[in-house]
Amino acid sequence: MKLTVIGTGYVGLVTGACLAEMGNAVTCVDVDEQKIARLREGILPIYEPGLETIVTENQKQGRLRFATSLADPGAEAPVYMIAVGTPPGEDGSADLQYVLAVARDIGRRISQYTVVLDKSTVPVGTAERVAGVIRGELQQRGLSVDFDVVSNPEFLKEGDAVQDFMRPDRIIIGSDSERAREVLRELYAPFMRTHERIIFMGVRDAEMTKYAANSMLATKISFMNEIAGLCDRMGVDVENVRLGIGSDSRIGYSFIYPGAGYGGSCFPKDVRALIQMARQTGFEPMLLNAVEARNHAQQRVLYQKILQHFGPQLAGRSFGLWGLSFKPGTDDMREAPSTVLLRDLIASGARVKAYDPAALEVARRDLPRTWFESGQLQLVEQQYDALKGADALVLITEWKPFRHPDFTLVKTLMKSPIVFDGRNQYDPAQLRGLGFTHIGIGRGG
Ligand code: NAD
Ligand code: UGA
Numbered sequence: 001m002k003l004t005v006i007g008t009g010y011v012g013l014v015t016g017a018c019l020a021e022m023g024n025a026v027t028c029v030d031v032d033e034q035k036i037a038r039l040r041e042g043i044l045p046i047y048e049p050g051l052e053t054i055v056t057e058n059q060k061q062g063r064l065r066f067a068t069s070l071a072d073p074g075a076e077a078p079v080y081m082i083a084v085g086t087p088p089g090e091d092g093s094a095d096l097q098y099v100l101a102v103a104r105d106i107g108r109r110i111s112q113y114t115v116v117l118d119k120s121t122v123p124v125g126t127a128e129r130v131a132g133v134i135r136g137e138l139q140q141r142g143l144s145v146d147f148d149v150v151s152n153p154e155f156l157k158e159g160d161a162v163q164d165f166m167r168p169d170r171i172i173i174g175s176d177s178e179r180a181r182e183v184l185r186e187l188y189a190p191f192m193r194t195h196e197r198i199i200f201m202g203v204r205d206a207e208m209t210k211y212a213a214n215s216m217l218a219t220k221i222s223f224m225n226e227i228a229g230l231c232d233r234m235g236v237d238v239e240n241v242r243l244g245i246g247s248d249s250r251i252g253y254s255f256i257y258p259g260a261g262y263g264g265s266c267f268p269k270d271v272r273a274l275i276q277m278a279r280q281t282g283f284e285p286m287l288l289n290a291v292e293a294r295n296h297a298q299q300r301v302l303y304q305k306i307l308q309h310f311g312p313q314l315a316g317r318s319f320g321l322w323g324l325s326f327k328p329g330t331d332d333m334r335e336a337p338s339t340v341l342l343r344d345l346i347a348s349g350a351r352v353k354a355y356d357p358a359a360l361e362v363a364r365r366d367l368p369r370t371w372f373e374s375g376q377l378q379l380v381e382q383q384y385d386a387l388k389g390a391d392a393l394v395l396i397t398e399w400k401p402f403r404h405p406d407f408t409l410v411k412t413l414m415k416s417p418i419v420f421d422g423r424n425q426y427d428p429a430q431l432r433g434l435g436f437t438h439i440g441i442g443r444g445g
Contacts, residue, residue, distance in 0.1 A: 001187055003079040004029060006070070006102050008039065010046055010161065010265075010332070011119055011154050012083030017054045018165045020064035022190040027075045029067045036066045047331035047358045050162040070105045079183060080106055081152070082130070083119040085265075092272035093280075094123050103130040107137025110145055115180045117152040121214075121270060123277050124207045127151050127174070148180035151203045153210035158264065159329020166191070171198045174206020211277070214270040215288060220255040221262045222294040228258035228442025229301075238442030239424055258441045260341070260396050260422035261298035263326035265334035268295065299337045302394060302422045303344040305439050309418070310391070315349030320390035320414070322383060323397025324356035324363050331358040333366060337422070338396045342367070346376045353378045353386040357399050384413060392418040398425050407434050 001024045005016040008030035016028040030036050035045045042056045058064035067075050084098035099120055106116055116134065118127055131149040138145055151174030156164035168191060173184050181200060188198060201209070224242065231238040238258050246253035262268065271292050278285040310317060326336035333339060338354075345352055356363065360379050364372075371377040380386050383401060387393055387410055395402055403425055411417045411434065419431060421440040431438040 002077045004075050004077040005081045005083055007084035008035060010158055014156060014161045014165050015081060015083055015119060017051060017058060017064060020058035021054050025063055027065050027067050029070055029075055033068050036068050039066045048161050049329060070109055079115045081117045081119050086120045086122055088269045088272055091276055093276035094273045100133055103133035104137055107134035110147060114147040115183045116147060116149045119152055119154050121153060121210050122207060124204050126207060127203045148175060148177040150175040150180050151206035153206060158332055159327060168197055172206045172209050173198055173200050174203040176202060211270055211274045214267055215274050217255045218262055218267040218271050219291045222291040224256045224258045225298045226294050231442035232445055235444045237444045260302050260337040261295045263335040263337045268335045299340040302341055302420055305420055317391045318351045318389055319345060320386035320393045321352050321354040322395045322402045323399055324354055325359040325397055328397055328399040331362045333359050333362050341396060346371050351376050353380050355380050355383045355386040384409060387413040390414045391416055392420055394420040395425060396422040398423040
């Protein structure tokens, strides 16, 4: 099948590459000319395990091509997938300017039946708005062309994006059009080898499903972070509680890891957008408000623990930070808890040496210049270099190389053997045995 994916970020590039891998002829379009030029040379704009090989191979085989505009002659296709960003507006609601700009572009080009898929995460009612914009453009051109706008939200996780796309738990198709459903049945058939994974529903139902899924997962995390806060005050180890409740199959083990708060370009923005959607209907979402408030507080829990330990005077102290990306397996630092902690530490006069296996380049590009210029933030290329002369190690992203470090070496490098374990990676008893002070999240104080 021939298709065009518009927006070549985390979702668009993974979608385009994986659909090409399944034998389709895919054009990936992005307005960022530099990104496209580099992709044509096989240089990926993001760090995503397994993606580079698929992009390179499919480009070589001619199944995957890149373009900077829908005007590119090869970009005309019976299926368009919109995968541009939907960042938060000032009030937290999703900013649809990029999605609607793409809709205008599509309306200016189509001349035969077309299926337009919303892959971006968009508020309920967006497919109708996209259809309205396309219709308006067609009217201006004096054309009557059939098309369907379908909600097809994406559920991949960064760091596991290829695997998630290739083996999805489900594929949600929101459309009442049998003609569109037929096209999508064919497109997604290669993903149904073991069992049926498509769930058809109404377009508004599909749009809500995406927000409900992300908000449910964010709720599990915030709930567990709240329990961890209680555990800290009651002499309870949250890790035992996590195992105890996760074993109940109705609860499950996933997304109940307490930590330094959820980050990334999705949970924070999508919970806020759903709150705004609710308010626009006159419905106050009490639970979602609490999920958001808990996360806001949770992103500052490590800093509070640092203050509790060292007192309010942090000027002159030095911290070694392990992890910058919002989670392991990605270089994405959007809404990363590490940035919140860095802001607090730097404002209080502390110095930080930070290491991350993938996000150093992004950190160098995106973090405030002044943090580097003042000498308060230094990025290092080797994980142990972050610890030289440090008053404490702060682990905030649980990358694999941080899981089982050489603690003897760690201890010799640091000024004082204190570990703030923001992702409960270490056994407190073992660290105490090695002479460390271990401060985790909800480990009983
Ligand atoms: P991103 O910021 O990584 O990429 C968006 C891309 O769209 C950018 O490269 C940008 O240049 C391009 N773009 C903007 N306007 C354009 C236009 N008019 N024409 C062509 N290209 C244009 O975004 P992302 O993280 O891939 O997210 C995209 C959407 O998917 C969002 O709605 C997000 O909520 C949703 N989503 C993201 C993830 C994820 O893991 N990142 C997972 C599921 C869903
Ligand atoms: C999340 C969802 O998991 C995807 O299904 C969804 O498609 C995507 O958002 C999206 O809509 O963009 P992602 O943000 O890539 O994916 O990463 P997650 O693995 O979900 O982690 C999100 C945040 O929650 C991270 O900061 C992580 O550290 C935190 N987290 C996760 C916890 O604090 N505890 C947990 O138990 C799990």
